[in-house]
Amino acid sequence: MISILATKLYLPRLRPNMVSRLRLIGRLNEGLHRKLTLVSAPAGFGKTTLISSWIEGIGQSSAWLSLDEGENDPTRFLTYLVAALQTIAPRLGEEVLRALQSPQPPSTEAMLMALLNDLTITKDPFVLVLDDYHMIEAKAVDQALTYLINHLPPHMHLVITTREDPQLPLARLRAQDQLTELRAADLRFTLSEAATFLNQVMSLTLSDQDIAALERRTEGWVAGLQFAALALQGCQDPTSFISSFTGSHHFVLDYLMEEVLGQQDARVQTFLLRTSILNRLSSSLCDAVVLDPSLSGQATLEYLERANLFIVSLDSERCWYRYHHLFADLLRLRLQQSITSSPGDAQDRERQVHELHIRASAWYENHDLAIEAFHHAVAANDVERAERLIEGKGIPRHFRGAVTTLLNWLGSLPTAVLDAKPSLRVRYASLMVVNGQTTGAEEQLQAAEATLQGNEVNDTVRDLIGQIAAIRATLALTRYQIEPMLAQSRRALEYLHPNNLFSRVTPYWVLGYAYSSLGDRAAARQAFTEGLSLGRASGHTFNTILVAIGLGHIQEADNQLSLAAETYRRVLQLASDQPLQIICEAHLGLARVLYEWNELDEALQHGQQSLRLAKQYDRRVIDRYVSSEIFLARLKLAQGDVAAAAALLEDAHQSARRYNFVPRFLEVAAAQVLVLLHQGDVAAAARIAQAYEQPISQARVHLAQGNPLAALAVLEAWRRQAEAKDWKDERLKAMVMQSVALKAHGEKDEAVQQLCDALVLAEPGGFIRLFVDEGLPMAHLLSEAEALGRTPNYIKKLLAVLKADEQRSEDPLSLASQSSAQLLIEPLSQREVEVLHLIAQGLSNQQISERLFLALDTVKGHNRKIFGKLQVQRRTEAVARARQLGLV
Known part of the structure; x- marks a missing residue:
């Protein structure tokens, strides 16, 4: 899973003597x-400090997320968004x-919809703060946030701090009076605020004239005032100092930066420069990076905080x-x-930064934060280290949030490196x-x-040749190409190193599906069993699950x-x-088994869970949701809800056709025949x-047409x-x-003899459902088989289920004809609907009697x-x- 850096979710701590901005x-x-x-304001205008102080005083729950470049990946952005909430x-x-x-x-919109549904459960008002949104450049993230804003629940308020206006529908929100804006002109310190900050917070003793001059020079810019205050500490002639710099913020900042750094001793300057590569600072991390026993990370961080040297504590423990x-x-x-100022030493200085x-x-890797470790390896241009981290277990290669990061790096590498x-x-x-992304892999x-x-x-x-073959085998599987699946899997197993257990699982998995x-x-x-053994030995959960599912199918x-x-x-359990x-x-698979055991409620739960998960795949590429819909249609049919079954099958049929899911055509067709x-x-x-030349379906049709000999x-x-x-399985179906x-x-x-043989095998x-889904004809057969004394307990169980199904079918309709039934004096039962359909087809009472295996008087009674x-x-x-009522 993506490692969550908890410090990104902390509300920055406030200084006890900050300026009140009522x-x-x-x-x-x-x-x-x-x-x-x-x-929205440029850097250094106190955006984060203002929102932090406001959040602490509003008396509402709040969530905080500090954004950085990593959240340009939509998956990572949404992961941290949920973590913040x-x-x-x-x-x-x-x-x-x-x-x-x-x-x-699933699609970003689908995930946001699910998240919004969860948010409606929390009724208490709360505020979500997205700090530093200017770090986001990805259009996909802007679109996700736009969707969230458009559907924001009334008890949720969103706050965005940024150096530049985001690509969000701000004009529309203004027109709807749904936007509050604070900008640089609002955030500038007034003269009285500047006086409080300089003389009380920064402990200076400036005259009103000097404060006014400094406020004019910095235009109330909070960072400029802070830099100036730091530079003024210990200054003998503040008036001359204040009058000595002019110009834009950029030039003021350059000048003040020189003054501030110049006041620090060489060791602190070294600490500041070396730790500037870090987005978050802790004592042990700083110690590892600075690598100077005389510079204690914790002591230096506490000194910087006491000196107001632009450092922000992220937790109450000051860790x-x-x-x-x-x-x-x-x-x-x-x-x-x-690095660049001294050309002669540039290469050595760059090496030192690396x-x-x-x-x-190394510190992040030792603390199980593999993605952060990978990012620093990339910053150091250490391809070998980055590659080793990719191969490790710290970055699961089947999680998209990690995969996107790795793909972006690989895509940025020069061709010569690759x-x-x-x-x-x-x-x-x-x-x-x-x-x-199958395009481009070959x-x-x-x-x-x-x-x-x-x-x-x-x-x-040889092992790389084997890996290439394993990847090609997987590509062939996504395209239903059986021969390449077999050939590339066999080549992979021939070349892969015997100790490369992780990679060897894949060709066994593909072989299993090809043979199947x-x-x-x-x-x-055999292939699935061998793959399962290797998967367990390798300790890789994902591949083990793949082959285990294949074995379950067999x-x-x-x-x-x-x-x-x-x-x-x-x-x-493994997942x-x-x-x-x-x-x-x-x-x-579990739903199918439970259905067969007539545990319909639990089967429905697993079937619905299967469909929910399957729909999270790209529906244009992965066909698993079609199989889930087919199963649920069969289940609805068993429960007597023919209309729901037909609707599910129609969706499955359209999807299979639209995306050419050839292996699903037969499954859809078989279920359509039943409906x-x-x-x-x-x-x-x-x-x-x-x-579709389906023997079982053809036999059913022949029976419905009154031609058992053809069946x-x-x-x-x-x-x-x-x-x-x-x-x-097919032999047993045929026997039934x-x-x-x-x-x-x-x-x-x-x-009866044929049925008894089938019962022994089953x-x-x-x-259970294999037999009872055949309805009344099977009930008659089972009753006659019971008299022979073969598998008596089994037959009694089947007859009990058939009786329960028959009682349910005689209940008034509440699903298939609900809208029509309310127009009737009394709703039609399921059996009466069946008889009505046959009447509409022009069948005589005698023909209906034969078709439904009912006595002629019973049919006439249904007619009445x-x-x-x-x-x-x-x-x-x-x-x-x-x-007229839509019943036929």
């Missing part, structure tokens, strides 16, 4: 009823935070500080000038694939190969439902709180079953094929359908009830009235 506090208070307060409500945005850490988070941003900028400029960054990087280190190009391509791999061609083929080179797609489940099981296909459920639950979208597949048959549209179901022919051929390939078709064909004894897995509820006398009137 006129500005009043304006801030008056603006609380608006959405946004913007404090959690200082008010610790559970707020938990789901968003988890989603942000995943390889392919963390930062320099005033303007002061830090000037110190860094001075550090850079020290050493400062290396020491900072050509000299093909391992960097390989890592570049790998991270692009992780980030969903070019990086080809460039790496071109460099490797001139190298001796030692173990290192080809129907070779034994080979797929266990399901082999009717080992208990093993599959155990595998999926282990995946969820723990890690925000991995890939576990949507574990939720979906259409429930709706009585046999013709449409027949067209789909024929178009048996299809099922027999499909069963032989499933047995030849050892497809246990064969028993229904044999019964419809009048071969009762053979149907009982160890605990299958339907006519009475619709208030009609005959069939044609019933159909017309039903169409």
Whole structure:
């Protein structure tokens, strides 16, 4: 996960003797009823100090976020935004935070919508401060903040401090009276404020004339006054000093900087310059960077605070500080000038600055802050160190917040550097694939190969060749290219070093899915099993989860439902709180098993969780949400909500077509056939079953058309094929359908025997819905099988579920025809709706009796009830009235 630097969330501490600015506090208070307060002024005008003092006095909860360059990454910005809000409500945005850490988070708008929904739960008013927003240059972050402002809940107030106006809809907010603005002219010290600051805060004894002159010279600029006050301490002739500088802020600042630094002894100057590379300061970090035993980091920081030398304490324990941003900028400029001012020594001085960054990087690495360590390694141009940090576990390569940072660095490297280190190009391509950027990855791999061609083929080179093949195998998987998946995975395993366990998991994972797609489940099981063993040995959670999910799929296909459920639950346990979208597949697999066990409520929970996580992927690239919608449609169908099932399937169908998710076409079609048959549209179901050549679906259509002989022919051929390939799940499905078709064909004894054989195979897995979803025909068959004494307890369990389903179907409709039902004297039951659909198709009572396996008198009884509820006398009137109400 992205490491959160807690000091960015601290409200800067105030000095006890600061200047009171009641006129500005009043304006801030008056603006609380608006959405946004913007404090925009150049550096050194006291923006942060003003807002800090105001926050401490308003009596409301507040969240604070100090921004820096890193938050130009939208993922990092949103991560810190949520972290800041959690200082008010610790559970707020938990789901968003988890989603942000995943390889392919949902859209920014979707995450902000979820965050805003969470914010509505917190009713107490609060203020969120975004300090130093001028550090943000990314348009995506501006757009995210604009969305947040547009939908800001009424109890939330946003404050932005910045050196320049942000790219936000300020004009519209002004027109709507939703914007409070404080600018440089407002923030300038008045003469009385300048007098208080100079003589009371800075302990000078200036005359009114000198104060007025200094205020004119600095134009009330707070930083200029502070620099002047520091320079004046100990000055024998303040009047002459004040009159000796003129010009713009830039020149005043240069002059005063010289004066202020000149008053510090050489050791303090050294400390200031060396620690200027740090965004945050702690005693041990400063000790590590300065590397001077005679300069205590803690003592020097406390001295700088006592001397008012532009340092801000970030916590009450005085453990963390930062320099005033303007002061830090000037110190860094001075550090850079020290390199360029002496051409003869420039290279050595630059090397010394790089050493400062290396020491900072080492400190951060030792304190498990890998991203900060990486940033300093990059600042030092230490490619080897940066690459080593990338390879370490401190920067999880499947979390986009970290991946974006790494990709930005790799993209900034000169071609010569990348050509000299093909391992960097390989890592570049790998991270692009992780980030969903498949375009350009192959070019990086080809460039790496071109460099490797001139190298001796030692173990290192062979391993890189293996890594390249593993990346290509993954690329092939995203494109459903089976042959390249097989070829590149095998090449990867041939070349990868035996000790490179992390990389070796990937080709086993891809091999497993390739074999599974080809129907070779034994080979797929072996590949997934070997990959799982390597994944556990490597200790890398993400890859272990990938192969475990693949193994779970194979266990399901082999009717080992208990093993599959155990595998999926282990995946969820392994993922723990890690925000991995890939576990949507574990939720979906577990949902399928639970559905089969008739644990519908829990199945629904896991199915919905699967869909929620799957939708966080880029829906144009990843098709997992389609499978989730198909499952939920099947579940809704089992619950009798045909309309909801049809709606889910329509969305799944459109998505699969729009983005050409070919492997999902068959899944969608099979579910569509079921829904259409429930709706009585046999013709449409027949067209789909024929178009996709699905034997089970074709058999269902044949049965609906009253042609069980054709159904048996299809099922027999499909069963032989499933047995030849050892497809246990398809064989069992075929046997169940064969028993229904044999019964419809009048071969009762053979149907019961076939069912008993299927029950023997199904009982160890605990299958329930496989049988009961066949409805009344299965109930009759099970009753006859019960008399034979085969698997008696299992049959009783199935019959009990069938009875419960039948009772539910006879309940008045509350879902499928809710809007229509309220126009009726009494709502139609589910069974009456089925009969009505068949009447609308022109079927006779006898045909309906055969279709639904009902006695003829029962059908006639349903007719009477339907006519009475619709208030009609005959069939044609019933159909017309039903169409008017939208029932058929």
